[in-house]
Amino acid sequence: MKLILITILAAVISSNAKKLEEKYSWKELEYAWPSEEAKQEAIKSGRYIESHNLPLGLEVWKDKMFITVPRWKAGVASSLNYFVMSNDKSPVLHPYPSWEANELPEENHNKEHENYGGGRTDAKAAEKGENLLEKDSGKIISTFRIRADECDRLWVMDSGLADILGSPKQWAPNNIAIYDLNTDKLIKRFIIPEDQVKEDSFFANIIVDTQASDCSNAFAYLPDLGSYAVVVYDFKNDKSYRVKHNFFHFDPLQGDLTVGGVNFQWTDGVFGMALGKPINEHGDRTVYFHALASTKEFSVSNTVLKNETFATSSDAYHAYSLLGDRGSKSQSTAEFYDDKTDVIFYTQINRDAIGCWNIKKPYTPENQGLVDSDSHTLVFPNDLKVDNEGNLFVLSDRMPLFIYSSLQPEYNYRILTGKTSEIVTGTPCE
Template identity: 55%
Template sequence: MLVLRALFLTLFVVYQANALAELEEVFAWKELTFDWPNEDAKNAAIKDGEYVPENNLPLGLDRWKNKLFVTVPRWKNGVAASLAYVPLDAPINKSATFIPYPDWKANTIPKGDTKPESDNHIISTFRVSVDPCDRLWVMDTGLADILGSPKQISPPAVVIYDLNTNTLLKRYTLKEHEDVKASSFFANIIVDVTKDNCDDAYAYLPDLGGYGVVVYSLKNNDSWRFKHNYFHFDPLNGDFNVGGVNFQWTDGVFGLALGPQDSTGFRTVYFHPLASLNEFSVSTSVLKNKTLADDPHIYNLFKLEGKKGDKTQTSASVFDEKSNSLILTQLNRDGVACWNPKKPLNSDNFALIAHDPEKLIFTNDIKIDDERNLWILSDKMPAFIYRKLNPQEVNYRILKVKVDDAIAGTPCVA
């Protein structure tokens, strides 16, 4: 009987392994390197402490044509550039150098107490979003040396670039008291727009520290803030064990994903606090309506979709319209999962689609490109923050897989 049980468990493990998606490792770095103007510039940056290789951790990503954008937040001093890209049309080098975007000058921190010379600057960004109108939206926190001696060099702002010309289109500074609270921390940006109406774009900015969502309207050049209980963290699910590091976080609303347009032209926004096992939703008809931001009667316009299951805390999420699947990172499970909103959200319908205890340690961000490739960035961030990464090991990876291959054989397939 024991032999049969052991055989059954072995076959089950093998089946589970085979059922998970096979990921292509596109990039892998021990430490990040940058495309310096010349060797003298690099050496000077190292000497002045402006480039400390071990302090550069990639965190967010998105793709536009032959560019894969990657963010490098200024967690510590010595981050060479907070916004960069790696080319996808060059011969693939798994440890490709980062090219600052839009250029080196925009990514250079002013010395002393001086302010940036122009609106065309990026101090520190966590995530970016490419929209259908060939624009790159950046949430610039303006905060440098976050884990050391934090310095607010410029106020939090939405920064928009024209990707065809690599020029700045707009910098919108969030309202100091209305949008930004004392505990605010903006680490994500989701853009709601269609290609046939580029001027009427909205950006949704989750505030993980201040437990709110700020909405920015490009057409009106205005912003407003929503608050709701669902934006807060769950005190029962703030414990994490990732890559051998145990830590506790109180991060609130974090990941947002846009579902397809309904018959009225609005979408469903799926969202979750990072320290939570629940998934929630709200219609963009609510978020786009500035007058509702201060309405105390909108509580029931927000919906609890359900509980994903044990240890399903999620950072980023993205929606694939063709398969109608919400795809979510799984921090405590070293992987990525999916759920089809046509089915109730519970542990039976929530499926792990990728898992690797080494390559997927802290899956920080995911995106789906126009070819329906699912891009995954993992970066061992807990060890970076609470311990120290080993520069002799691969610490940061970017992997990809076709969405249909990833979700095949799971409940996410309608």
């Protein structure tokens, strides 16, 4: 009888748990064009092909939501964008910081597109275009993930690569662009040195480690999912270095994925990263990370990554820890720590779901919670963030269908949201 009562109580708690609410959705992305004539000219010239514009990353700063649109194919109107959050169901995107910054030179966009090869492109296959950064340091070519920090700065990891799935062209080197969000002005641009970019390198994420009390003392961690390393950028000294570790590699047994009925195999290494809360005035904290093609979670202290001499030596090997395994079919693209609940939220692309883990508990399958799962609205949850008010935002975009199959003329791109303190109710993360 006691067991029955516990089961009933658990069912009641679970039924009362709040799920994610769909906030925004798009059939196709639309932009705030200067005029209707400008839009039609872009369509005519091939610079704007609606079906080639897929949202991938998101960030929230005050009342603005930033959305990235990588140049997977030709015809992406603008790669870095924002809209002011409102009740508009399908808001138009405003290029950030401007249209001019996001425009590529006119070229022939009517090319055949090839299938994506598993999370990256061969750098040697990319045709070298003119370096647009030499002429205009404000240019944005193609970005995947972005991050706003506590100092009101937007950090943009720009791959510089366009038409990735078709005829790749490297318009600029891999670089970090940092903007002042209060003025929309470029603060600094850092180009990743060539010797830190390998043949299979692919930088699609950026994590920023800083505190509002010392904005000059900032570091950015750039996971290289293609050649299994992390590039660390030191903002104060304006330099970077490449860190390697076995834990950055993918698990060969976890690279088989099925999303939206499409089966494919990826070999993506370290990708998702989350920063724990600072434990002292020096900003020491834990860095959590995992490979995309993996179900395991690892950690390392940021004091390791910020120490170039130690981080790049073999002495650092045992400073990294295996936390545990999430369980079957729990591969993840992104994770984010919420300091209000002590919970790390993460995507589950094989399950059309969002998972969670309370960092105070052991990292076991039993302690992994399921915030929400939906085979319609959460097909390939690609990115997620928690804002300063404790709201979780999730972007789902059906990307494998976009790459390997085709998207249907329906709502394919969504942003869902929920209060972190409420959506963990009834889960092991509570």
